[in-house]
Amino acid sequence: MPSSVLQFQGAKELLETIGGETAVKITKIYEKKDKKVTDEEVAKKLKLKVTEVRTILNRMHYRGVSCYHRTKNSKTGWYSYSWEIKTRRVLELLLEQHIERIEKLEKKKSFEENYALFSCKKNCDYIPFEIATEYLFKCPECGALLEAVDNKKRMKDFESQLEMLKKEREKIEKII
Numbered sequence: 278m279p280s281s282v283l284q285f286q287g288a289k290e291l292l293e294t295i296g297g298e299t300a301v302k303i304t305k306i307y308e309k310k311d312k313k314v315t316d317e318e319v320a321k322k323l324k325l326k327v328t329e330v331r332t333i334l335n336r337m338h339y340r341g342v343s344c345y346h347r348t349k350n351s352k353t354g355w356y357s358y359s360w361e362i363k364t365r366r367v368l369e370l371l372l373e374q375h376i377e378r379i380e381k382l383e384k385k386k387s388f389e390e391n392y393a394l395f396s397c398k399k400n401c402d403y404i405p406f407e408i409a410t411e412y413l414f415k416c417p418e419c420g421a422l423l424e425a426v427d428n429k430k431r432m433k434d435f436e437s438q439l440e441m442l443k444k445e446r447e448k449i450e451k452i453i
């Protein structure tokens with residue numbers, strides 16, 4: 278396992294969609310400590326209310342990214358919760374996302390390779406020749422003239438994005 282899941286492309290964004298910036302911070306705290314953390318401990322470190330931290334941990338739990346262990350204090354009768362961040366699960370979710378992105382990009386790339394595309398100066402949309410003729414070469418969104426797109430740069434962008442995603446996919450697959 279690398280020192281942090283956050284070094285993977287898109288991992289931070291993934292955690293942010295699950296539980297915002299706090300989810301990222303909690304993951305960092307957990308990884309640094311390399312063992313379970315209590316919600317009180319995290320709250321103290323992040324200067325947040327325990328209830329706020331718990332909300333985020335519960336959201337992460339819902340996605341399978343965190344799990345808790347409950348222990349009862351025999352003196353007070355109160356329960357305390359210690360949490361674990363499932364970094365492997367984060368990587369599994371990330372892998373799913375990568376696979377989806379790769380598929381989408383490859384579809385887009387082969388579509389653009391096989392069609393002469395047209396677009397207005399504002400790049401409202403990319404329209405294949407056959408459709409552009411139907412619109413009489415006027416952008417259906419803004420009405421400006423549709424012109425042939427030089428898609429060499431877009432192809433290069435697609436390729437470099439694909440290359441990066443595939444490399445990351447390989448790295449993740451080796452770990453999980």
Ligand SMILES: [Zn+2]
Pocket residue numbers: 397398399400401402416417418419420421
């Ligand atoms: Zn337009």
